[in-house]
Amino acid sequence: MTPQRQLVLDAVSELGHATPEAICTKVQEIAPAVNITTVYRTLDLLEQLGIVRHTHLGHGAPTYATGEHEHVHLVCHRCGRVDEVDADLLDDLAGTLSARAGFTLDPTHVALSGLCAQCEADSDDPLPTSGEAHA
Template identity: 50%
Template structure:
């Protein structure tokens, strides 16, 4: 990925720094991660990286199309690599587990909105509810 990262940065007149490379690698390794989680991952390797560097770099990486974000909670955005296929996020309100689903799961909704001229950013879509494990615990505790 560093070759792709370096090429995209050069196109924008930017250079590949060790911090940018570490931050992108952290996002890829963590899967879905908030800036604070990325910072913790990066600091486990290089303690001198600060939060503002992580936030700025995540913005640059998103502008370059290498990462994207979605809101999986009411807190900070969650970032993931664009190397992953586009997916919809299902977030459990109880245990906070995030499950990825193929875009086809929401195809009827996307098609309906498209008929009205609205283009859905499926990769930014998060659906909140209760996962099967948490629902099963509720049933088990009610008996």
């Protein structure tokens, strides 16, 4: 493990769900010469080794976290809040997908989109309009 790779891994561990750009910014606090290309290559390698995983939390860059994160992400359309719930909540869906389509679900790789409890309680309109910005 090179010092640069260790810095990237440390940044992922410290930041939790972070984009490559946020990871790069964190690494550059200690090693300003490390560039975004190095961060992307290191994240790819660490993911191939099973040390980190990426998740798509909506539009934009994926976020990275250490491999021990075994949960499903719930992303609010309106405010952008991200909550985590145990992946086993999707066991029934995983079983159905396996039985009917021969598909093995990896619920830790994607996010479920909807409205958080607060946004649902604050609004009569359950979904945002196409031009509505996230808070």
